[in-house]
Amino acid sequence: MKRLDGKVAVVTGAGRGIGRAEAMLLAEQGAKVVVNDLGGGAYGTEAGDASVADAVVREIKDAGGEAVAQHSSVATREGAEAAVQEAIDSFGRIDILVNNAGIVRPARIDRMTDLDWQLCVDVSLTSSFYAARAAAKHMIAQRSGVIVNTGSTSGFGHWGMGNYSAAKEGLLGFTRSIARELGEFGIRVNMIRPVSHITGTHTKEIDETLAEAGRLGQTIVWNKPVTMTPTIAALPEHVAALTVWLCTDAAAHVSGRDFFIAGDEVAVVPEPEAIRTTFNPGGWTLDALDEPATREYLFGDVKNRYVK
Template sequence: MSELRFDGRVAVVTGAGHGLGRQHALELAGRGAKVVVNDLGGDRHGGGGASGGPAQQVVDEIVKAGGEAVTNPDNVATPEGAEAIVQAAIDAFGKIDIVINNAGILRDRSFRNMSPEEFDSVIAVHLRGSFLVSRAAWSHLRDQGYGRVVNTSSPAGLFGNFGQANYSAAKMGLVGLTRTLAAEGAKYGIKANVIAPIAWTRMTEDVIPADFADQLGVDKVTPLVTYLAHESNETTGEIYTVGGGKIARVFVAETDGWVQKGEQTAEDVRDHWEQVNDGTSYTVPKNIGEQTMALFQALQ
């Protein structure tokens, strides 16, 4: 089989100064892509002061290996910053083909003790940032009739996690955003998918033992991102967990449920609760239209 190449393609990778984003940027560049390496340069909590050092180190590594890359230190969470990130690709390479939204911060705290600022700041980077960068790139992707968007969710978003109400909400929000981008981008050749990685990085070093650093290395996540970002990938609107060599599709399904036409009471719901929750048979709607049509059919 032929190698997946990205010659002539231009990618923006946010949060690419460390961890997953760094690995994504290096891999794409190694396969011929021209890369904008975006990183604000702060610590994993979003503080510590901005620094272009980490992103510049990645760019230097790419250039040393014979690739092409530029650095960008702008903030994904502001409209101006997101526009500047995409404009960096246009200015340096004349276009943009791939958006990999990877930037993120953590402000973990139990729900009872979480402040509105801690909630908002995490939403701002993960969810709002992915929206803003994708939005800044969207008109370029539409006009050229081609694009690939890969968003970064988390198992914490898909399944919940203690002490991460802000992070979980942002990461599940990315699923809805990605599904909508897939729907709206379909006729313009834009594919959008979302990954939920498990990897040992500075973001997860407090929850994943260092003993698993090798088994859960970032190099076990990037191959999926690389494929999803490639022109040969025709899949769109899907969710994939990835880590430690395992890749699996995650989907939102609806059970066959229970239908009672006419009057319905709380007691009726109670008496049919087992049927409502029975997952023996289910459907996986591709969009809200399919889900709604199934309801209409059940009511006929």
């Protein structure tokens, strides 16, 4: 028995990189897969190339699996709904939705264009809403389903990634909220933050932006929970293992969670907690916050790491 026999999955952006590996592993585990990819690139404005998704479908079929290609951009409502509908039309149901499509358009905030912002938010965040909403209608009716959203460690804070970070952390709030809404229907929703190999779509524009800022090749710095050692990339196949595991019955109790995966490591990222808390009867004022004892207790070790 394979882990996902009889299941139907949609993977967005499944033509390359992590999404491709997820589609391949879902199929290997018995799921019938809709391979969605418009055949664009990492920067979001490249022309579409249908052969990207078609090639993955061919690979799946060659390996004995079942898959169908679907070429719309999930950044539009029509495109995302068409990807979900393809599962219904081709395979009669949808059990698994992997919202993987994502692009990057790095720029320091003062140079970030409206298009940089809008494309990033549309492709990562809004697409996940459109696809999850369409899938949820079927999943609620059948009282089962799994959704995996794809976040990023950039959401912890990352130079030049204001648009991408906002989209990816937006996905986390979205994940937590809809996990609570859909749990009563037996539907689970989680998010992964992969650090993987940047594949062939790492574009000239991105390199140029980073080079201009003297950041090309630098180690990414973010605030991380101490257990994470995130500079080592995981193979897309290893990221896919986490995604696909979350789709299996072995993860039946896991929902509303945030996972990090890099190198050999997988980690559960904690829900936010207050570091310290205190109360001022009657409410807070500037003077009360400025009291030496309060200041020391609340803010004493909250160091400013960024301002020169």
